[in-house]
Amino acid sequence: MKRGIFRNKRGTSGGESIEGDIVMPEIIFIILNIIYFGLLIVFVVKSSTGAWIYEQAYAKQIALVLDQSKPGMTISMNFTKAIQIADKNKRKKGNTFKIDSSKNKVILTLSNSGGYSYNYFVDYDITYKFDGNNLVFNIKDKTPEEKTAVAKEEKNAA
Amino acid sequence: MQLNFLRNKKGGEKFLSIWWFLVLVIVGIGTVGAVLMYYSANIDVRSDEAKIVSDKLSDCIINNGFLSPAVLEDKFSVLDYCNLSLYIFSEQQKQFYFKIQLSDEAGKPLRNDILQGYTDIQRQCDWQKPTSTGGAITAEYYAKCIDSSVEFLYYKDEELKTGKCEILVGSNQNGQKISSTGGGQ
Numbered sequence: 001m002k003r004g005i006f007r008n009k010r011g012t013s014g015g016e017s018i019e020g021d022i023v024m025p026e027i028i029f030i031i032l033n034i035i036y037f038g039l040l041i042v043f044v045v046k047s048s049t050g051a052w053i054y055e056q057a058y059a060k061q062i063a064l065v066l067d068q069s070k071p072g073m074t075i076s077m078n079f080t081k082a083i084q085i086a087d088k089n090k091r092k093k094g095n096t097f098k099i100d101s102s103k104n105k106v107i108l109t110l111s112n113s114g115g116y117s118y119n120y121f122v123d124y125d126i127t128y129k130f131d132g133n134n135l136v137f138n139i140k141d142k143t144p145e146e147k148t149a150v151a152k153e154e155k156n157a158a
Numbered sequence: 159m160q161l162n163f164l165r166n167k168k169g170g171e172k173f174l175s176i177w178w179f180l181v182l183v184i185v186g187i188g189t190v191g192a193v194l195m196y197y198s199a200n201i202d203v204r205s206d207e208a209k210i211v212s213d214k215l216s217d218c219i220i221n222n223g224f225l226s227p228a229v230l231e232d233k234f235s236v237l238d239y240c241n242l243s244l245y246i247f248s249e250q251q252k253q254f255y256f257k258i259q260l261s262d263e264a265g266k267p268l269r270n271d272i273l274q275g276y277t278d279i280q281r282q283c284d285w286q287k288p289t290s291t292g293g294a295i296t297a298e299y300y301a302k303c304i305d306s307s308v309e310f311l312y313y314k315d316e317e318l319k320t321g322k323c324e325i326l327v328g329s330n331q332n333g334q335k336i337s338s339t340g341g342g343q
Contacts, residue, residue, distance in 0.1 A: 029175070033182075036182060040185075040186060040189050040190075043190065044193050047193045047194070047197050050197065052197075052335075056333060057201060059333060060203050064206060064210065067207065067210045067211075068210055102245075103245065104243045107336065109336070112338060113337075113338050114335060114336050114337045114338045115335075115336040117333060117336055118331070118334075119246055119251075119253065119331060120243075121242055121243050121246040121247065122214075122243065123237070123241045123242055123244075124241060142241075147238075
């Protein structure tokens with residue numbers, strides 16, 4: 001059976017019949033090019049929506065918000081994008097964010113390949129919870145007992 | 159002279175395909191390089207952070223334009239008083255530094271300077287200031303510094319006086335990438 005698409009229909013070239021020439025190489029060439037540029041596009045898109053950018057951005061944003069906070073404040077932060085990225089990486093919402101209060105650190109982990117941490121400098125009692133797609137922080141003054149215990153811990157750590 | 163490469167059209171196609179693959183390689187390396195450079199860039203918030211520390215300090219030691227009397231006491235601890243973390247502002251952490259200078263109208267110090275943090279940042283801040291002899295030194299990994307000055311009122315011998323508070327804050331905090339095994343970079 002003749003498969004016309006793979007054959008050169010121009011007929012002759014220089015008096016010699018090339019009716020039977022197969023144009024497969026050109027098709028392979030085009031397919032390889034499409035695959036190549038497709039991979040490049042996938043790489044660019046993956047890089048632009050990668051967890052590592054959002055981990056850094058969210059960690060720094062949260063740390064700066066906490067730094068500016070005052071006792072008695074309740075701060076609600078939209079965490080939708082971070083949750084979407086974590087979902088994509090099969091990570092539970094509850095495991096995306098944590099605060100290490102002994103080292104004054106916020107830790108963002110949106111993928112399974114690590115995370116990003118950033119320090120805040122205020123010495124408050126900070127608690128947080130997820131409210132839908134929002135992350136809600138409660139800022140309170142530390143009790144004198146907590147302050148003494150933390151000061152001891154901090155001195156040891158320092 | 160015979161120009162062989164112009165004669166055979168099939169040969170020309172081969173030449174073209176070599177150039178084409180070269181173009182593909184250049185485009186690929188260029189794209190990957192540009193994307194990696196752009197997205198691996200650090201988001202630099204050190205200046206904002208230094209500004210926040212500076213605002214926190216001035217808000218804390220000056221209330222409604224008056225200097226808090228506690229600041230002039232010998233046992234005054236700025237970190238306790240302003241709810242700042244001793245761990246973060248310790249010399250060992252090498253992340254922050256601040257210096258508070260309080261002076262009266264005549265410029266005479268009201269108390270010893272209040273210093274806290276990694277002292278090397280003070281030098282980095284000084285180097286970045288333009289001098290009369292030459293320009294400032296700039297380096298990407300030097301701390302970002304903020305200088306601010308606030309006037310305040312205070313009572314001395316039951317007399318209302320004005321003073322000046324100069325605050326220098328430097329921040330050189332870089333975040334940490336945490337690997338999946340738990341270690342930081």
